[in-house]
Amino acid sequence: MTTETALFTVRRAEAALTPALPPFGQFIGGTFVPSSSSETVDIVNPATEEVLTQVPAGTVEDVDAAVAAAVAAKEAWAAKTPRDRSAVLLKIADIIEANREVFETLEAANTGKPSAVAEDDISSAIDTFRFSAGAARAYSTLGADDYAENHTSVIHREPVGVVGVITPWNYPLLMAAWKIAPVLGAGNTLVLKPSEQTPLTTLKLAELIASEVPAGVINIVTGPGRVVGNRLSEHPDVDLVAITGSVGSGQKVAAAAAGSVKRVHLELGGKAPVVVFADADLEAAAKGVRSAGFWNGGQECGAATRVLVHESVAEKFTELLVREISEITVGAPGTDDAEIGSMISKAHYERVLAALDEVRKDGLTIAVGGRAIDGPGYFIEPTVVSNVPAGAAITSNEIFGPVVSVETFSTDEEAITRANETIYGLAASVWTRDSARSLTVPRKLDFGTVWVNSHLVIATEMPWGGFKGSGYGRDLSSYALDDFSRTKHVMYNRG
Known part of the structure; x- marks a missing residue:
């Protein structure tokens, strides 16, 4: 719906x-x-x-x-x-x-x-x-x-x-x-x-x-x-x-x-997982996804596009995320307060809209957004797809647009396994207040860059590149x- x-x-x-x-x-x-x-x-x-x-x-x-x-x-x-x-x-x-x-x-x-x-x-x-x-x-x-x-x-x-x-x-x-x-x-x-x-x-x-x-x-x-x-x-x-x-x-x-x-x-390319554990600062994580999932309209290989959140806090997190994304300002160049702009071309705009059509055909829930915005220009609403089941196409396909999906996990081991089940290995993030988890989980994630309690922060002194595909x-x-x-x-x- x-x-x-x-x-x-x-x-x-x-x-x-x-x-x-x-x-x-x-x-x-x-x-x-x-x-x-x-x-x-x-x-x-x-x-x-x-x-x-x-x-x-x-x-x-x-x-x-x-x-x-x-x-x-x-x-x-x-x-x-x-x-x-x-x-x-x-x-x-x-x-x-x-x-x-x-x-x-x-x-x-x-x-x-x-x-x-x-x-x-x-x-x-x-x-x-x-x-x-x-x-x-x-x-x-x-x-x-x-x-x-x-x-x-x-x-x-x-x-x-x-x-x-x-x-x-x-x-x-x-x-x-x-x-x-x-x-x-x-x-x-x-x-x-x-x-x-x-x-x-x-x-x-x-x-x-x-x-x-x-x-x-x-x-x-x-x-x-x-x-x-x-x-x-x-x-x-x-x-x-x-x-x-x-x-x-x-x-x-x-x-x-x-x-x-x-x-x-x-x-x-990339399909960066955002792993949100039950002890995470959920408001900070939602704000982080707002920034890192929709920066440059989501046309970013390290974008925070795939959220895996612990089942015990999934409802609360999704509520916070939808509220954040609903407040995003869409604008053309020259508007000072715009957060996201247009897609790069008509062809790419149509590809992203086709991916959203597939989401609907799969029966997934579009919690906010999901449509084109009246023109001129190739603008698409910032979108959150919630309650995504494991293995759904959106969890592995790089849409490269303003679309973030949310799925749940039960255990740390499941979160790590599911995060790694992708052909990509560019970037990921872990959100937790547990110091031991913040040290162990990133080492088990098969990605070239792993952030802890942030996402898409780039330092010129640090290397950027991936593994696998x-x-x-x-x-x-x-x-x-x-x-x-x-x-x-x-x-x-x-x-």
């Missing part, structure tokens, strides 16, 4: 956003150049359904030109000292900071994000570049010494070479920063394919930093994944390919990369620079 009274409407700004658009073309060899094809892709504001601009639909030839530029630049860039590369990353951070409003407005217009999310994205991107600038100068490795008699060993940490990067649509500039900063900090050059839906802030970044980064170190090719992404993945001169995206996209990248036996770095490799932290490096052992015979 569903609620019949509409609780949600879309707040809209009085004036439309007027973003500063980047130049038209592919960014190759330090400048914007024409694509080898005249075909273009419409870039749509999902909150208004209006076309903002067009970008080139890139080709194999465009990718080849970009890779050639990256190859030509890699030796000189790798030869720079960590201090020199760090200075470039700090300059990029300063440029983003100086143009914060430009990036926030452009990101919001291209994605439908509310102001708070766009502001956080830009702040986090700045911090990512500044952290990587420091980490690039602070590598640690095994000390040089004699590990065999009369032989002295030295470990060199080297760039891998040219890195192909594929970024998603949910955090366009931030996910670009998560890759660009450590890739450059480790001494590599790169070719980046942004999502064909949300390339504008990445292209604007290229425009603004072009004079600060040596030509060919950063190259950007726009276009569809089946063409641009596939060519990057299979290209013989690309030494590593890194993607943030869906499990299906990651599988395609890994398969294409296998032909040249190149390394891959996969940050893929969520991929492998780590973003953020010094581990990211490790992932974009290779080690070489040189042994000197002193005998």
